Amino acid sequence: MADSWVNSAERTGADLHLELPAEGPRRAALAEALRAAVRDGRLPPGVRLPPYRSLAADLGLARNTVADAYAELVAEGWLTARQGSGTRVAERAAAPAPGRRPKPGPAVPAGPLHALQQGQPDAGSFPRTAWLAATRKALLAAPNDAFGPGHGQGRPELRAALAEYLGRARGVRTDPSRIVVCAGFGHGMRLLYEGRVLRGPLGVEEYGLPYHLDVLHAAKVTTVPLPIDERGARTDDLRELPAVREVLLTPAHQFPTGGPLHPDRRSAAVDWARGAPGRLVLEDDYDGEFRYDRQPVGALQGLDPDRVVYLGSVSKSLSPGLRLGWMVLPEELVEPVLAVKGRRELWVSVPDQLSLAEFITGGGYDRHLRKMRQRYRARRDQLTAVLAEHAPHIGITGVAAGLHAVLRLPPGTERSALKAAAWHGVGLDGLSFFRHPAATAPSADGLVIGYATPPDSAYPAALSALTRILPPPP
Amino acid sequence: MADSWVNSAERTGADLHLELPAEGPRRAALAEALRAAVRDGRLPPGVRLPPYRSLAADLGLARNTVADAYAELVAEGWLTARQGSGTRVAERAAAPAPGRRPKPGPAVPAGPLHALQQGQPDAGSFPRTAWLAATRKALLAAPNDAFGPGHGQGRPELRAALAEYLGRARGVRTDPSRIVVCAGFGHGMRLLYEGRVLRGPLGVEEYGLPYHLDVLHAAKVTTVPLPIDERGARTDDLRELPAVREVLLTPAHQFPTGGPLHPDRRSAAVDWARGAPGRLVLEDDYDGEFRYDRQPVGALQGLDPDRVVYLGSVSKSLSPGLRLGWMVLPEELVEPVLAVKGRRELWVSVPDQLSLAEFITGGGYDRHLRKMRQRYRARRDQLTAVLAEHAPHIGITGVAAGLHAVLRLPPGTERSALKAAAWHGVGLDGLSFFRHPAATAPSADGLVIGYATPPDSAYPAALSALTRILPPPP
Numbered sequence: 001m002a003d004s005w006v007n008s009a010e011r012t013g014a015d016l017h018l019e020l021p022a023e024g025p026r027r028a029a030l031a032e033a034l035r036a037a038v039r040d041g042r043l044p045p046g047v048r049l050p051p052y053r054s055l056a057a058d059l060g061l062a063r064n065t066v067a068d069a070y071a072e073l074v075a076e077g078w079l080t081a082r083q084g085s086g087t088r089v090a091e092r093a094a095a096p097a098p099g100r101r102p103k104p105g106p107a108v109p110a111g112p113l114h115a116l117q118q119g120q121p122d123a124g125s126f127p128r129t130a131w132l133a134a135t136r137k138a139l140l141a142a143p144n145d146a147f148g149p150g151h152g153q154g155r156p157e158l159r160a161a162l163a164e165y166l167g168r169a170r171g172v173r174t175d176p177s178r179i180v181v182c183a184g185f186g187h188g189m190r191l192l193y194e195g196r197v198l199r200g201p202l203g204v205e206e207y208g209l210p211y212h213l214d215v216l217h218a219a220k221v222t223t224v225p226l227p228i229d230e231r232g233a234r235t236d237d238l239r240e241l242p243a244v245r246e247v248l249l250t251p252a253h254q255f256p257t258g259g260p261l262h263p264d265r266r267s268a269a270v271d272w273a274r275g276a277p278g279r280l281v282l283e284d285d286y287d288g289e290f291r292y293d294r295q296p297v298g299a300l301q302g303l304d305p306d307r308v309v310y311l312g313s314v315s316k317s318l319s320p321g322l323r324l325g326w327m328v329l330p331e332e333l334v335e336p337v338l339a340v341k342g343r344r345e346l347w348v349s350v351p352d353q354l355s356l357a358e359f360i361t362g363g364g365y366d367r368h369l370r371k372m373r374q375r376y377r378a379r380r381d382q383l384t385a386v387l388a389e390h391a392p393h394i395g396i397t398g399v400a401a402g403l404h405a406v407l408r409l410p411p412g413t414e415r416s417a418l419k420a421a422a423w424h425g426v427g428l429d430g431l432s433f434f435r436h437p438a439a440t441a442p443s444a445d446g447l448v449i450g451y452a453t454p455p456d457s458a459y460p461a462a463l464s465a466l467t468r469i470l471p472p473p474p
Numbered sequence: 475m476a477d478s479w480v481n482s483a484e485r486t487g488a489d490l491h492l493e494l495p496a497e498g499p500r501r502a503a504l505a506e507a508l509r510a511a512v513r514d515g516r517l518p519p520g521v522r523l524p525p526y527r528s529l530a531a532d533l534g535l536a537r538n539t540v541a542d543a544y545a546e547l548v549a550e551g552w553l554t555a556r557q558g559s560g561t562r563v564a565e566r567a568a569a570p571a572p573g574r575r576p577k578p579g580p581a582v583p584a585g586p587l588h589a590l591q592q593g594q595p596d597a598g599s600f601p602r603t604a605w606l607a608a609t610r611k612a613l614l615a616a617p618n619d620a621f622g623p624g625h626g627q628g629r630p631e632l633r634a635a636l637a638e639y640l641g642r643a644r645g646v647r648t649d650p651s652r653i654v655v656c657a658g659f660g661h662g663m664r665l666l667y668e669g670r671v672l673r674g675p676l677g678v679e680e681y682g683l684p685y686h687l688d689v690l691h692a693a694k695v696t697t698v699p700l701p702i703d704e705r706g707a708r709t710d711d712l713r714e715l716p717a718v719r720e721v722l723l724t725p726a727h728q729f730p731t732g733g734p735l736h737p738d739r740r741s742a743a744v745d746w747a748r749g750a751p752g753r754l755v756l757e758d759d760y761d762g763e764f765r766y767d768r769q770p771v772g773a774l775q776g777l778d779p780d781r782v783v784y785l786g787s788v789s790k791s792l793s794p795g796l797r798l799g800w801m802v803l804p805e806e807l808v809e810p811v812l813a814v815k816g817r818r819e820l821w822v823s824v825p826d827q828l829s830l831a832e833f834i835t836g837g838g839y840d841r842h843l844r845k846m847r848q849r850y851r852a853r854r855d856q857l858t859a860v861l862a863e864h865a866p867h868i869g870i871t872g873v874a875a876g877l878h879a880v881l882r883l884p885p886g887t888e889r890s891a892l893k894a895a896a897w898h899g900v901g902l903d904g905l906s907f908f909r910h911p912a913a914t915a916p917s918a919d920g921l922v923i924g925y926a927t928p929p930d931s932a933y934p935a936a937l938s939a940l941t942r943i944l945p946p947p948p
Binding site: 016017018019037040041042043044047048054058059060119120121123124126128131132135136139140141143144145146147148149150151156160183184186187319320321322323324344345346347348349350351352455 | 494496498499500533534535536593594595597598600602605606609610613614618619620621622623624638641642643644645647657658660661768769770772793794795796797798818819820821822823824825826837844929
């Protein structure tokens, strides 16, 4: 509807920038300007030129002048004119001048042969058709103001859909007014810490994503590592760390070691936060939708929405290329976060926000998650089966959840396994890569396997390569 | 002629302007806006409301939404509906029932009655169908890795399309390897200055967007205002400012005063940059596609791609909601900018990048721009016609270009005009709002009019309101 003019508007060709000298015959000047544009590659071979009347109007010339100039260049071999296809730059109009050949982009390192790095969903499973249908429905139904400057909090359609979805699927207690849309977990942390909404010191799990520490340290936030045991992060230790103001946890599925936070530790975290004004728990629910052995544990946020900041995104569930995430905030933090993010939406694509809202409310998101749970579960089962067969001495830690698993290695073998991985072209990280530099507990040897990363067709070969890099039985 | 159009619009009652908050369900928002209009007398008892379809078109709502809101207000006693007489405000419209009001979202200021603020394209003209077609084609054709983690430089499809388009339409000399995709002009400036790729001091035009100064000052960059005269920014003064390392210019169309940078001043800027190592020109080509009286002036970047950083976006040409822009960099800046932005794409939606690439290469972008040029040119012509008729003593400065115009006011009258604007519900800014705090040249009185902002149906009434706030002839 907003677009009905497309069909009725004159079908014009390319927009073209030409500088004509003020003096002299117009036709010759235009012809020379067109030759120059072809010569220096601004008009590349095959490109269609604007119709006479458009270019004539643009340049303030008579239509015949443009027609004559085109004819001249067709005659000279610069352009070709074919019935029904308009006037185009000839395919071999001019060799590109030396030095004009497009250079390759800056060094993008070739990936490993077998991609088992953690952190990526199966890119081949992006639900293109269903997502497109949601986009179509959402963009056609959107009010005009959706295409004006957006509101910094995020589209109301998306916040309403998220409030419903997160409540239903993750046990998050919120209404749309406490949700702020952001470009992913890292953006959320930047808003909170670079923006000085929170200031730390921040308790963190002694294993976690180094990128998160980079963001925090760039914001000059002190981080204090919490040991992890078989019940998860030792949140009961927080009482003994009086300087700590906030704590960042991965309660559903500790990243990367893989355990859920024990109910006692969940209570301890919330009790600690309630123990003094301004204390907060930050909940990184990065893969909470993916639990394979039972119902996922609900969000910690549900225990106390006024003491927990909940962060999630579609980076694991749909694609990290969408750059779309959300924060569910205690009410008094909404305004400070918006003051940092900006009243206008400066970061997150509004069409994507509308598409996700429709994808959620239309049921497509649930269907996609169900399908991906089956897929990833099968991947994990393949991994355990291959290990049971070929390396029964290697254990997998953590619960059946998420997109990655940790293989525990005999003490002192991680470095040689990583060397072997590099040799065999297996892309993965050692557990030590995720260890906080100030962690005090004894370090453990392990490999973090992202089993969602390879395409289906490449997965068996990747698993087979994995078995070749593992240390032999003792 | 423009005048009779204004009057006929007023007679039909089509100038009922309701500003809906960005928040919440549309029907509830519309119902509350109507209640407020009745309460504060803008809709007096007995007045007939616009037909569903007119108000729906004005507000970009579904017709049923309007019908439902009317029905709700009839049920509540605010409105009456009688066969053949349409819907009218009830003669004794009831006082609002307590507790019936929807809970307001967090501070979204209600917009003005007549939206003439600069900086926004016509949100109702977003080419929904053509954009969706491009999205569909792009997402179905994309390789799987498009849905994995993106590369921080931006999708190669988009960088290739931009290199071709910018060369052809804007005279930019680049290949895809020198383009970095970003989330808009502000993000580009943050990468350069918060990321310390550049450090200033930065010469800026003495009139510009305060938001840009906010970003620069947050990054602790010293800005030095350059005076503007009838040839544009005094780039010839740069020689006398030895501390200045970079200069930010709007060469195609000075923002907001509206003149193009004179060829001598373009040369002076590039000559200055060549005069010492590390000097750079930053070119903000925010509306370069929109020139109505002649061919747009080509980008300054074409004069010396190694000395000019070129910045552009779709915020004026398509929608600020896409959060999609680009920088064309001197070769040696590409790596430093990527080091700041991140090797992985953390900011810009990959589906939108792919869609824009297809929209450009498929010709949709050119068609849209040509259509919008006609539309905005007509808006500008209406503005000049209304002024010539009702306020011939008020001049418009600058060239026929872009989405805004500056009305020059007699000295000392800007403040009273702004007060009148507030009184009459006309949203716009005074010229002084855009003046650098350290500018030395005598300040000029003026109003900056964004003629692209209102919906078509609301524009005549907005122009009519504008004439009422202008100072009388001397």
